[in-house]
Amino acid sequence: MNDAPTRTPAQAAPTRREQILSEAARLFAERGFHGVGVDEIGAAVGISGPGLYRHFAGKDAMLAELLVGISERLFAGGRRRVIEATSAGGGPAAVLGSLIDGHIDFALDDRALITLHDRELGQLRDSDRKQVRSLQRQYVELWVDVVRRLHPDPYEAEVRAAVHAVFGLLNSTPHLGRPGALPGREATAALLRRLAHGAFAALSDGGPRPEA
Amino acid sequence: MNDAPTRTPAQAAPTRREQILSEAARLFAERGFHGVGVDEIGAAVGISGPGLYRHFAGKDAMLAELLVGISERLFAGGRRRVIEATSAGGGPAAVLGSLIDGHIDFALDDRALITLHDRELGQLRDSDRKQVRSLQRQYVELWVDVVRRLHPDPYEAEVRAAVHAVFGLLNSTPHLGRPGALPGREATAALLRRLAHGAFAALSDGGPRPEA
DNA sequence: CAGCGGCGTTAGTGGTCGTTAACCTGAAGG
DNA sequence: CCTTCAGGTTAACGACCACTAACGCCGCTG
Numbered sequence: 001m002n003d004a005p006t007r008t009p010a011q012a013a014p015t016r017r018e019q020i021l022s023e024a025a026r027l028f029a030e031r032g033f034h035g036v037g038v039d040e041i042g043a044a045v046g047i048s049g050p051g052l053y054r055h056f057a058g059k060d061a062m063l064a065e066l067l068v069g070i071s072e073r074l075f076a077g078g079r080r081r082v083i084e085a086t087s088a089g090g091g092p093a094a095v096l097g098s099l100i101d102g103h104i105d106f107a108l109d110d111r112a113l114i115t116l117h118d119r120e121l122g123q124l125r126d127s128d129r130k131q132v133r134s135l136q137r138q139y140v141e142l143w144v145d146v147v148r149r150l151h152p153d154p155y156e157a158e159v160r161a162a163v164h165a166v167f168g169l170l171n172s173t174p175h176l177g178r179p180g181a182l183p184g185r186e187a188t189a190a191l192l193r194r195l196a197h198g199a200f201a202a203l204s205d206g207g208p209r210p211e212a
Numbered sequence: 213m214n215d216a217p218t219r220t221p222a223q224a225a226p227t228r229r230e231q232i233l234s235e236a237a238r239l240f241a242e243r244g245f246h247g248v249g250v251d252e253i254g255a256a257v258g259i260s261g262p263g264l265y266r267h268f269a270g271k272d273a274m275l276a277e278l279l280v281g282i283s284e285r286l287f288a289g290g291r292r293r294v295i296e297a298t299s300a301g302g303g304p305a306a307v308l309g310s311l312i313d314g315h316i317d318f319a320l321d322d323r324a325l326i327t328l329h330d331r332e333l334g335q336l337r338d339s340d341r342k343q344v345r346s347l348q349r350q351y352v353e354l355w356v357d358v359v360r361r362l363h364p365d366p367y368e369a370e371v372r373a374a375v376h377a378v379f380g381l382l383n384s385t386p387h388l389g390r391p392g393a394l395p396g397r398e399a400t401a402a403l404l405r406r407l408a409h410g411a412f413a414a415l416s417d418g419g420p421r422p423e424a
Numbered sequence: 425c426a427g428c429g430g431c432g433t434t435a436g437t438g439g440t441c442g443t444t445a446a447c448c449t450g451a452a453g454g
Numbered sequence: 455c456c457t458t459c460a461g462g463t464t465a466a467c468g469a470c471c472a473c474t475a476a477c478g479c480c481g482c483t484g
Contacts, residue, residue, distance in 0.1 A: 016431090031334055034246030038472060050473070051432055059472065118387065119331060122243050134388055156396070158403055161388050165407050168384030172377045175330065182369055195377050195411040202410025228461085249441060259462065262443070266461050271442065 017055050019045045021069075024062045029112035029174075032061055032118045063120060064128040070113045071135035077102050079144045092149040099143055100196050103170050104189050111174045140164070151203045162203055166196050229267050231257045236274045241324035241386075243276055245332045275332060278341040282325045283347035287316050288346075290354045304361040311355055311407045316381050316401050323386045344384045352376070374415055378408050 014022070023044035027036040027157055038059055039049040056062050085098040107114050121129060143163040148156065170192055182188040226234070235256035239248040250271055251261040268274050290311055297310040319326050333341060355375045360368065382404055396401040 032244055032246060034244060035335070047432065048434090050434090053473070054431055120244075123247070141243065152422075155395075158399075161394055161400065161403055162407060164387045165381045165384045165404065168387065169377045169381040169411065172380030175376045175380065176373050183367075183374055187370075188373065192377060193375055194414040195374060198414025199407040199411040202406045202413070209476085250443085251441085260464090262445095262464085263462055265443075 002021045016045070020052060020055055021062060021066060022120070025066050025116060028063065028066070028113040028120060033059075033123050040173065050087065060123070063116075064124055066113065067121065067124060067132050068128060068135075070110070070117050071132045071139070073105060074103075075135045075139040075142075077106070078139050082142055082146065088093060089150045092146050096143075096150060096200065097193075097197075100166075100170070100193060101189075103167070104192050106194075107170050107192070108185060108189060114171050115173075115174050141204040147200060147203070155205055159203070163199065166199055169195055169199060228257070232264060232267055233274060233278060237278050237324040240278070240316070241327040241333060242419060245335050246273075260315070272335070272337065274329075276336055278325065278328060279333065279336060279344050280347075282322070282329055282342060283344045286315075286318060287347045287351040287354075289318070290351050294354055294358065304352065304358050307411065308355075308362060309405075309409075311358065312378075312382070312405055313401075316404050316408075319382050319385045319404070320397060320401060326383050327386050329383075338359045359412060359415070362413070366415055371415070374412065378411050381407055381411060 016130075020041065024041050027041060027044060030036075041062075042049045042052050043057075052062075056065075076190055081098040081102050082095055085095040088094075090098070119130060124132065140160065140163055143166075144156065144159050147159050147163060151159065154162075173188070173192075176182065177187070182191065230251065236248075236253050239256060241255060242248075251266055253271075253274075254261045254264050264274075268277075293310040293314050294307055297307040300306075302310070333344060336344065352372065352375055355378075356368065356372050359371050359375060363371065366374075385400070386406075388394065388400070394403070
């Protein structure tokens, strides 16, 4: 049951807070925010129930920190990739490729967070929810900008919808059998990469007619 | 607040049960199964709280009927389309196109159910969950079979993952701004259709290398 | 060694929520 | 007109649950 943390010697032991956040994320993703009790979260890290309140103001605060954290990391990572790929002389295609790769890494490494990200937004306090939404919007904007440079023809609304749709595609990893069922992590990543590029490619050309 | 039911004269008035299911689906999708109280569901149909128990054995029963119903309709509709498109002399491409069109119709017309479908599976009683999963599996199988005829090269596991990914793409409609933000329903459908076909097209060819 | 602060513990409390009980009403039917 | 029954009502109960209170242990640090 207790699979070893498998930590590379370089990185420090996770703090209690981090343990709690990690287990809470897993449990929330499995059974929903309201479906998990504080006693369960405590038990998952070896302490019991109210001991959590030494580290967090409440259950809501855990969820808030998780969702704000995801959104920040997604946006920051995306912005970094745009800057790096651009300053490396890459065109829009290279930038988009880097965004896709980054999102795939995230989707494969943090499945639980991906699940929470759009499942439990409604449970946040207004201020937190606004912050998360703002970060999400900025992240989407990164994508929309680069996709529009690559495919200038479609309306912006179409591009925005396409970006959301590709997010849905990439975020489908939690629905693939537990270990992935695919040969390995890299195979899954490669497949998702191809599918995402294929979807965006269909933005410019008329797209195959269904009765082809 | 009370937008008229807008019923075409042909179809009969919805029964109380159907009203309840419809409102429950909307509320569950908005705030999660555990986030909605029976009193709210009752209020949404103009009766109050425990009056629901004249129509359903409990809150769980409503969710179960919703999820089983969706799964059945999805699978039945998919099977019908496969049969019809096949007997009309269509090749795998036409059959896949019909499956995609059907799924898009569903995703656009029943957003709330799409949301519930993979969000609240865990809240079901074991027997119900097994039934839903079985129907889902059969539905996926319809897609895998036809996609494999169209793209014989990839491993079956890859095809299965691709199908799940395209589901994620098509089911992204709930994340597009409330009214759709797109020009209209048909425009959204056309866009999703193109993206889905584009993704599947990338299954066979090597797919664009990221550093293209 | 005093004491103090970080980190747990267990017991209790208030509130919410699903569900049941008991009762009411109005329309259909003999 | 009396009965029946579908479909409501309000009141109450019991379980659960997030959170607080009160207390204990231990490793610092001066």
